[in-house]
Amino acid sequence: MTQTASADVVIVGTGVVGVVVAEQLLDAGFSVLMLDAGPRVSRAEIVENFRNLPLGLKGSASSSYPPKPWAPHPMPSTGNPEDDYLQLEGPDAYAQTYIRYAGGSTWHWAGTCWRLTPDDMRLNSLYGVGRDWAFDYATLDPYYNLAEYSLGICGPSDPALQWPPQPRSRPYPMPHLPFSPGEDKFTRVMKEKLGYTNVPVAQARNSGMPYDDRPACCANNNCVPVCPIGAKYDAATALNRLEAKGAVILSNAVAHRIETGEGNRIEAVHYLDPERQSHRVTGNHFVVACNAIETPKLLLMSADSRNPNGIANSSDQVGRNMMDHPQLALTLTLDEPYWLGQGPVVNSGIMETSQGDFRAEHAGAYFRMNNFARNRYETFNALKTGKVGRALDEEIRRRTACTVNVVAAHEILPDPNNRLTLSANKDWLGLPKPHIYYDVGDYTRRSAEVYSMPIARRIAEAMGATEVKEPSAFAQSKHLMGSTIMGTDPANSVVDPDCRAYDHANLFLPGGGAMPSTACGNSTITMVALAFKAAEALIDQARRA
């Protein structure tokens, strides 16, 4: 073991949460050292990886990011569960996708930024289910504003199109992106036939102008798996700026143990390099922000005599309450062309269906029509028809124009039985793989039975679907939440309202793991808001120290 380095603050993880916290600390004058398990790569390399994938893999979010042996991440299943990185068990598969590269999973996120509503944060008070947040929406609002200006989030200026439907305290920094013809048509049909308002997505994508030294979106329709021009925010775009401000960023550095000392303060993080050599990094404060799977894994791996159940785990809640947005995606074949694929891959959604008194009985759902260009999904289906020549050309064109994917994304309640533990199955470094038991639960299943799927079928009918393919099971949304849950009671929560670990005064765990409710919208903007809040608390604490 070698003593590699030291800093005021050591941050494990260079994804969006770690990057946001790091920049606040650097701007406040603290030294920062960041560790990432995976490699640091160029955008051009990822774009070439994508372009060189066979057509059958072009829809894969992760295949453009081959994992390094020392930093495995979930990939399309090999068919042998033991070979998979995530060891899954339970009625539903927590089959998530995330990237262990410097820059983290915002490399391949869609950029969607739905804020929570005030009601989303009071599920227990209002509906008697789930958990309330430790603070209200008004407390979170200024941090949402910071997130929107930091990431560069565009959104509508018309209050009737904003989410949540209440006055904003600050306008979006950029106007919302225009709809494609298909989205215009979907919006019109939903309003005229079902009364729903399909609103523009607030999204971390430059709209009509450069922002943050990045260019405007030019409709490359490749936000997932990678924006080829950097118009979409991803954390990798911030790494050079952080280094210019003095951050030290170590890639290919796999954190495998957190060391505690007197007073149960965190003393150091130990990491392994690709030669399997261990290094020790010390600091005054520590932030672990490597997503709601890798963070609890590291905490559990670091059990010691002071913390026999793992770091930050006196409540026994580390790794529990694993959440996501369980989704049901319908593929519709329509009479008329919608011509998806112009603009970003997710550009609008129906959010009003996520709210209501029904939440006492079942989950809400948000509906969206994905805007991915359809050739990649329909070419092989067209080829299977056996047509050739002009008939084949027309079949591909018709399927590309007239098929759509409508998704119902559900909320889920925190359930301590949905739990990450350490598998006996080891990775290349000999570290345990994550084992995750997962059941979406009756609250979400009931929504699918009596609420979301009936709405989805009405949407299909309103769009003139001639064929509807319904999914047989919930799929996952890659929105990792809950595993280091926030609360006001240290007996049943891992972190306090500032994402500070109850068990360790100098350890912060901001991000999706802290979220006690999911609502239906994508989680990243809330994770970033929590990162700003945690950074503020950390800076205040460090200055007082």
Place this chain on the structure above:
Amino acid sequence: MQTRHSSPGVSRRQLLIGGASLLGYFTFAGPTFAWTQAFKGTPLHQRFMQLSGLLINHHLDEGAGLRIGAFAAQKYAQLDQHIDSIVAIAEQQGATEVEQFFDAIPEGELRDLAYWVIAAWYSGSSSADADAELFTYEHALTFQTTLDIVPIPSFGLTGPNAWNRPPAPLLPVPRF
């Protein structure tokens, strides 16, 4: 100095360098690249492009054709005989377009090859499988059928916020 292990005029050092180069060629360029280079310009390559021209009614990219043909030469042991058979059927029909002779290709190996060639040109890949070989991305014909309205993902179609163009009709299919 010559030894019994070397040919006249070729030193042991040259042999080692040559062997290392050849090994490097296969190691770093990959066997597919090697097949492609060996296939390039051969009579079989030319006949494969002739077959492709009969099966596909569109302009065909030479580079993509080279990679598809080289792969086919590895995949189909009797590629040359099969090409002769299919081309002969087309000539018997006096065909210049695929619709004029495709139904005359007998079910079995010949029909399978013909359809594999068509699928390779349209998908740019050797199959729908995750481990398929990629022959071309942007020249895959599937994208040409919708290029008037749908971008090839990762290649931009418009300028900033300028993608709200009028919907295109389903027909006619663009010429390509």
